[in-house]
Amino acid sequence: MPGLPxxxxxxxVTDVTMKIVQRIMDYCTLSRSELRGALILIGILxxxxxxxLLIPDETAIAxxxxxxxxxxxxxxxxxxxSYQSAAVGTYEKDPNSEAITFVRSETQxxxxxxxxxxxxxxxIELNSxxxxxxxxxxxxxxxxxxxxxxxxxxxxxxxxxxQLLEVWGMDSSRYQKLFFSVSVDSTLVKKMDVNTVTFKExxxxxxxxxxxxxxxxxxxxKQRRFQxxxxxxxxxxxxxxxxxxxxxxxSAGN
Numbered sequence: 001m002p003g004l005p006x007x008x009x010x011x012x013v014t015d016v017t018m019k020i021v022q023r024i025m026d027y028c029t030l031s032r033s034e035l036r037g038a039l040i041l042i043g044i045l046x047x048x049x050x051x052x053l054l055i056p057d058e059t060a061i062a063x064x065x066x067x068x069x070x071x072x073x074x075x076x077x078x079x080x081x082s083y084q085s086a087a088v089g090t091y092e093k094d095p096n097s098e099a100i101t102f103v104r105s106e107t108q109x110x111x112x113x114x115x116x117x118x119x120x121x122x123x124i125e126l127n128s129x130x131x132x133x134x135x136x137x138x139x140x141x142x143x144x145x146x147x148x149x150x151x152x153x154x155x156x157x158x159x160x161x162x163q164l165l166e167v168w169g170m171d172s173s174r175y176q177k178l179f180f181s182v183s184v185d186s187t188l189v190k191k192m193d194v195n196t197v198t199f200k201e202x203x204x205x206x207x208x209x210x211x212x213x214x215x216x217x218x219x220x221x222k223q224r225r226f227q228x229x230x231x232x233x234x235x236x237x238x239x240x241x242x243x244x245x246x247x248x249x250x251s252a253g254n
Contacts, residue, residue, distance in 0.1 A: 122181045126164075127157045127188035138177040144169065154206055157189035159248045166206070186248070193253040194226045207246050211237040226252045 124133050126148075134145035144167075151167050152158055161184055164170055192202065194216055202213035215237045219226070226232065229250045233243045 124182050126161070126182050126184050127152065128185065137181055139174045140178065151206070154204060155189075156191065156205070156249055157186070158184050159186050159189060160184055189248065191249055191251040193251050194229060194232060195220065195253045205249065207242075207249065209237070209242070212242065212246075228252045 122136060124137055129149075131142065131145040131149055134140050134148055135142060140148070147167050147169065148164065151163075155163065158164070161179060161182055162175075164178075164182075165172075165175055192205065197216075199213055199217050202208045202216065203210055212232075212235065215235045216232065219231070219235060229247060229252050231252075232238055232246075232250060233240070
């Protein structure tokens with residue numbers, strides 16, 4: 001300060017400096033709990049740094065052997081196809097009635113016979129069996145038995161064994177196990193009379209598309225009556241493949 005001796009000025013500067021230093025130290029002083037928290041935080045940060053140094057940025061993933069994977073898929077599809085093809089054949093019309101039955105070819109039958117096991121086998125008729133009967137089959141439990149009967153009810157009955165492959169969850173392995181333990185009595189199939197069946201009943205059937213059900217109703221309104229199920233084949237919304245699939249479930253109510 002002006003007019004003061006130099007030693008007094010130096011003393012005042014020193015006092016001010018000490019006060020500033022003391023305030024800084026008071027501000028930075030930590031309590032015991034705060035010091036413990038700070039040490040824990042420093043320890044966590046140190047651990048994260050160590051982990052970051054030990055673990056690489058990218059983890060190498062071994063390349064999948066896709067050719068092997070594709071070969072397994074192909075083998076599975078061929079296995080499924082061998083059993084699905086066993087139910088492919090022709091539909092033949094009985095000359096003495098309107099009945100149309102499904103007939104497998106000799107070649108397909110011979111493929112199945114080559115896989116037929118020997119010995120006495122359990123035989124369950126699919127269209128008359130209840131859930132308890134079905135549970136006697138290899139690989140069929142209560143849930144699967146209910147699925148089979150539920151799908152059978154929607155169809156009106158099974159026309160051939162391979163329709164089991166249409167049941168949700170049925171695979172070729174399970175189907176192969178029970179193939180020679182089941183039979184189908186197609187005479188037990190409940191057919192839809194195209195002259196009286198309702199629209200709701202038709203679209204409930206798994207094979208009946210909405211457009212064809214609508215066409216059948218319109219045809220009945222115009223023509224009053226189907227004389228035979230062959231007239232369904234002539235409808236614009238019905239093709240040959242669909243008619244072959246559905247014909248075993250249709251009748252003209254003669």
